[in-house]
Amino acid sequence: MNNLSLVATATTPAVDFNASTGLVALSGESYPENAFEFFKPLLAWVADYVRQSSGPLSAEIALSYLNTSSVKSVMDLLDQFEAAHRAGRTVAVHWHYQQENERALEMIEEFKDEVTLPFFIVAVPG
Template sequence: MNDLKIAPTQSTPLIETDTGRGIVYMEGDSYPENSFEFYGDLVAWVDEFLKQNDRPLTLELSLLYLNTSSIKVMMDIFDEFEDAHHGGREVTVNWHYDVDNERVAELAEEFKEDCTFAFNIIGQE
């Protein structure tokens, strides 16, 4: 399984995966022209990781802004995490945000409400 390393742009976040450690890291803004196309490799990677083994998977997020279509993709990823969690898999989301950015904290809280797996919202100064 190949790891992803997608460089950030003005409208897309940095995305890095670490198969060995079971970590997906995303940082930056997310408003690509076509979110489903941009995130296609990541969604496939998460799906493949969850199918190939039973190790824990952690999503480390430091996202500053997400447009509507990016939110839909994140919901799809969280749905996969939810399914894995119900199957007995250890999955975690750690969403880091700047305490001065209330919108991101509110968005993370909205996502968390729909999740039964470990979902941590971590404010940073």
């Protein structure tokens, strides 16, 4: 299985998915014209990783802004993590945000409320 890496653009986050460690990293902002198309290969990668590996799955997320369709796509990603967790896989999410960004914190807390997997909110001084 190959790694998946994408450089951040003005409207899409940086992506670094590592097949040898199961680490999924997303950082930046996400408001592409078509979030579903942008996230499609990311969702496929996670599904393939879960099928092909028995290793842990972890996410390091630092998304400071998401448009509505990106929120839906990130929730789809978290749903895949949740399914792996419920199937007995070691899974964890660490979501980093700028400490003074209360809007981001509220959004992250809403994501956390939707899953039962280990989900850690990490405040970064800014």
